[in-house]
Amino acid sequence: MKEPLVPGPPQNRSELKKKILIHDIARHLDVSIATVSLVLNGKAKEKRISDALAERVLKYVAEVGYKPNQLAKSLRTGKTHVIGLMVEDIANAFFAKIAALIEKKALARGYRIIYCSTNNDVAQTRDLLAMFQERHVDGYALAVPPGVEAEVRALVQGGKPVVLFDRLLPDVLADAVVVDGLTGMYEATRHLLAQGFSSIALVTLHSAQTQLLARWRGYGRALHEHGLPELVEEVSFQQEPEQIVQDIENFLRANPQCDAVLFATNYLGAHGLEALNRLGRRIPEHMGFISFDDSDLFRLYYPPITVVAQPMELIAESVINTLLAALEGSGPPGRVTQTQLAPQLLVRQSSIRPVGPGPPREGGP
Amino acid sequence: MKEPLVPGPPQNRSELKKKILIHDIARHLDVSIATVSLVLNGKAKEKRISDALAERVLKYVAEVGYKPNQLAKSLRTGKTHVIGLMVEDIANAFFAKIAALIEKKALARGYRIIYCSTNNDVAQTRDLLAMFQERHVDGYALAVPPGVEAEVRALVQGGKPVVLFDRLLPDVLADAVVVDGLTGMYEATRHLLAQGFSSIALVTLHSAQTQLLARWRGYGRALHEHGLPELVEEVSFQQEPEQIVQDIENFLRANPQCDAVLFATNYLGAHGLEALNRLGRRIPEHMGFISFDDSDLFRLYYPPITVVAQPMELIAESVINTLLAALEGSGPPGRVTQTQLAPQLLVRQSSIRPVGPGPPREGGP
DNA sequence: ATTGGTTGCTTAAACATTTAAGCAATTTGT
DNA sequence: ACAAATTGCTTAAATGTTTAAGCAACCAAT
Numbered sequence: 001m002k003e004p005l006v007p008g009p010p011q012n013r014s015e016l017k018k019k020i021l022i023h024d025i026a027r028h029l030d031v032s033i034a035t036v037s038l039v040l041n042g043k044a045k046e047k048r049i050s051d052a053l054a055e056r057v058l059k060y061v062a063e064v065g066y067k068p069n070q071l072a073k074s075l076r077t078g079k080t081h082v083i084g085l086m087v088e089d090i091a092n093a094f095f096a097k098i099a100a101l102i103e104k105k106a107l108a109r110g111y112r113i114i115y116c117s118t119n120n121d122v123a124q125t126r127d128l129l130a131m132f133q134e135r136h137v138d139g140y141a142l143a144v145p146p147g148v149e150a151e152v153r154a155l156v157q158g159g160k161p162v163v164l165f166d167r168l169l170p171d172v173l174a175d176a177v178v179v180d181g182l183t184g185m186y187e188a189t190r191h192l193l194a195q196g197f198s199s200i201a202l203v204t205l206h207s208a209q210t211q212l213l214a215r216w217r218g219y220g221r222a223l224h225e226h227g228l229p230e231l232v233e234e235v236s237f238q239q240e241p242e243q244i245v246q247d248i249e250n251f252l253r254a255n256p257q258c259d260a261v262l263f264a265t266n267y268l269g270a271h272g273l274e275a276l277n278r279l280g281r282r283i284p285e286h287m288g289f290i291s292f293d294d295s296d297l298f299r300l301y302y303p304p305i306t307v308v309a310q311p312m313e314l315i316a317e318s319v320i321n322t323l324l325a326a327l328e329g330s331g332p333p334g335r336v337t338q339t340q341l342a343p344q345l346l347v348r349q350s351s352i353r354p355v356g357p358g359p360p361r362e363g364g365p
Numbered sequence: 366m367k368e369p370l371v372p373g374p375p376q377n378r379s380e381l382k383k384k385i386l387i388h389d390i391a392r393h394l395d396v397s398i399a400t401v402s403l404v405l406n407g408k409a410k411e412k413r414i415s416d417a418l419a420e421r422v423l424k425y426v427a428e429v430g431y432k433p434n435q436l437a438k439s440l441r442t443g444k445t446h447v448i449g450l451m452v453e454d455i456a457n458a459f460f461a462k463i464a465a466l467i468e469k470k471a472l473a474r475g476y477r478i479i480y481c482s483t484n485n486d487v488a489q490t491r492d493l494l495a496m497f498q499e500r501h502v503d504g505y506a507l508a509v510p511p512g513v514e515a516e517v518r519a520l521v522q523g524g525k526p527v528v529l530f531d532r533l534l535p536d537v538l539a540d541a542v543v544v545d546g547l548t549g550m551y552e553a554t555r556h557l558l559a560q561g562f563s564s565i566a567l568v569t570l571h572s573a574q575t576q577l578l579a580r581w582r583g584y585g586r587a588l589h590e591h592g593l594p595e596l597v598e599e600v601s602f603q604q605e606p607e608q609i610v611q612d613i614e615n616f617l618r619a620n621p622q623c624d625a626v627l628f629a630t631n632y633l634g635a636h637g638l639e640a641l642n643r644l645g646r647r648i649p650e651h652m653g654f655i656s657f658d659d660s661d662l663f664r665l666y667y668p669p670i671t672v673v674a675q676p677m678e679l680i681a682e683s684v685i686n687t688l689l690a691a692l693e694g695s696g697p698p699g700r701v702t703q704t705q706l707a708p709q710l711l712v713r714q715s716s717i718r719p720v721g722p723g724p725p726r727e728g729g730p
Numbered sequence: 731a732t733t734g735g736t737t738g739c740t741t742a743a744a745c746a747t748t749t750a751a752g753c754a755a756t757t758t759g760t
Numbered sequence: 761a762c763a764a765a766t767t768g769c770t771t772a773a774a775t776g777t778t779t780a781a782g783c784a785a786c787c788a789a790t
Contacts, residue, residue, distance in 0.1 A: 031769080033746095033770090034748080041748075041749095043748095048769080049768070049769070050769085067495075067499055069745085070500055070501070071745085072746030074436050075440055075745090075746080075776070075777090076775050090464055096457075104482075115478075115479075117468060134432055273665050274665055277665070296635045297661050297662040300638050300642070302667045386776065387777065388776080398777085399739080402778060402779080403778085413736085413738055418738085418739085433776080434775085435777095437776035438776080439777090440744095440745050440747090440775090441744075441777045442778065443745080
């Protein structure tokens with residue numbers, strides 16, 4: 001313990017913290033600042049600092065607990081060791097989980113993350129991208145809405161490591177990690193068809209986000225193969241949750257023949273559950289139900305909800321690997337790495353058609 | 366324009382981005398760097414730069430879109446306009462939501478947030494605190510586990526703005542924002558008692574986190590007032606989710622007389638639901654159920670789960686206000702601001718005792 | 731006609747580091 | 761014995777800002 005036992009006169013506590021600089025180290029060891037710096041940056045060998053001196057430096061540095069000022073370092077080297085991560089909404093379970101995983105993996109490899117939520121707002125996203133640049137992040141992991149193609153392209157062409165994930169930006173050629181939502185939704189839809197559901201709806205967002213369009217295409221493909229028509233509700237994301245629930249409610253009420261419904265995102269699924277509750281329709285007796293993305297809610301719901309689960313660990317791992325490869329790889333190899341991961345259909349009760357008295361078509365209570 | 370009109374040989378794209386510096390502005394306007402800097406920092410009046418020149422500077426700066434290098438600025442001024450936010454786990458719904466709210470409010474006031482998850486690991490928390498210091502964050506918003514008192518105290522005494530939230534650190538006098546979990550849990554327990562539940566258990570973590578202890582005390586107080594014994598399961602947080610579920614399962618199996626259970630955190634509640642599922646016990650027929658923290662899971666569960674909800678908006682607002690007051694307030698006012706917010710008991714079906722065989726004790730509906 | 735006060739800007743140090751270039755002293759080669 | 765190469769370190773420029781201190785030029789007042 002360094003604290004004096006007797007407090008003594010009112011010391012200015014901030015003086016106790018007197019930041020120690022590389023200059024202090026150098027002076028104490030009676031060597032130049034450059035020597036200390038070289039040793040600390042592992043260039044002792046390369047720059048022919050003697051082992052003896054290098055060791056003296058390291059020893060003293062450890063002893064006094066000297067830590068270089070990262071701001072000065074970054075200013076000089078142009079590297080911050082910070083990665084900018086931009087997601088739709090950090091309060092969303094999917095993105096929160098991805099962020100947590102990426103943070104952990106990045107930290108383990110010496111990088112810090114700074115996050116931002118775009119809320120799918122183009123202007124805000126632009127501002128945030130500008131902030132990342134101002135803060136001199138070394139690399140970008142982006143799940144951004146369409147509308148910022150120009151800015152992202154400029155980054156890529158400026159040589160900055162950029163990895164798009166969750167969704168692509170049309171016409172922007174960049175490293176990317178995405179999940180094959182088309183196949184995921186295709187199989188989910190086929191599963192519903194196989195279960196005997198015959199009028200299957202999709203609830204998605206009115207948005208040009210590529211992952212949503214892919215999921216839609218998967219749904220559409222399965223239906224077309226069976227000669228069935230699409231039945232799609234596109235809700236707007238710029239509204240209150242309550243409004244979304246009501247939209248879904250109205251949609252389902254307007255389509256009473258519909259006997260199963262797919263949701264393109266986790267929160268649409270959650271709102272869907274609420275809508276069905278209000279309508280008093282039971283899952284799966286009145287309505288088959290599948291959502292994209294897994295969560296505690298879906299897993300523990302009664303009945304448990306069938307989902308198209310994304311491989312979270314793999315996504316995070318791929319994003320960080322791709323980014324670090326670009327960051328640490330010697331110069332731009334000119335190649336673009338696009339990774340596509342397979343989602344997994346987790347079949348639970350909500351999509352299992354109950355064997356009941358005859359075809360339970362439109363069964364009222 | 367300095368660019369030749371004829372493009373010439375294959376230009377290096379990165380050269381196109383030639384970062385513009387304050388020096389370039391100064392030279393173009395034929396004034397000194399200092400003048401430009403003063404104007405940009407709103408000190409034109411104070412330092413007697415003529416309005417005419419100030420306007421010329423601003424005009425040209427806007428025209429070429431010059432943005433000062435934040436690293437250099439921070440190095441010189443010692444301010445980064447970054448707040449370090451440390452939570453238990455960013456993937457946890459409560460913290461994710463708080464983080465999202467704090468981020469939004471901070472951004473609106475010109476500050477950036479960098480987050481970290483402690484996972485309640487003391488060593489990791491210490492490392493992360495050190496990182497925040499290295500990155501020169503201007504202020505700290507901390508929900509940290511016990512064990513880092515010394516480090517946090519050092520920060521506070523070093524004059525750094527620190528706001529503890531969600532939980533306090535014993536013996537660290539700092540600004541804080543907490544929720545009155547004692548009263549919250551006291552009322553939740555009283556509610557169960559009023560409903561006629563008679564053997565009420567609490568599932569909490571084996572931890573000295575102050576908010577958990579307060580919740581426990583609230584539970585204990587209500588029981589003691591009714592002359593009833595405590596029945597508490599403390600699960601360890603260092604284990605896999607699956608193990609926690611099994612712990613709860615075993616605990617409930619070992620206490621068959623127990624007819625209601627309270628959970629001290631949202632994820633304990635979620636695990637509790639799973640445990641009850643596995644045991645085949647129905648809520649509220651076999652077991653009354655209340656969890657701390659609200660979530661979609663609890664709200665949409667069947668039956669809907671009664672919760673002690675925390676006022677998220679208020680927490681975020683208070684944290685950021687307290688922090689910015691300390692950051693921008695003129696010097697240390699010497700006073701510590703501790704805010705305590707009231708939680709809200711949201712009564713849902715899971716804690717409503719079904720009228721069944723036997724007297725429903727203490728006034729029915 | 732000198733002093734004193736403004737006005738309107740500039741000079742230069744400071745922030746804390748990295749790293750290319752340089753320079754004695756020593757070792758090696760012929 | 762002398763040139764060349766190597767060793768082991770240092771000097772100083774560079775990174776891009778902010779801001780205290782300074783300095784001409786002009787004006788007002790004695």
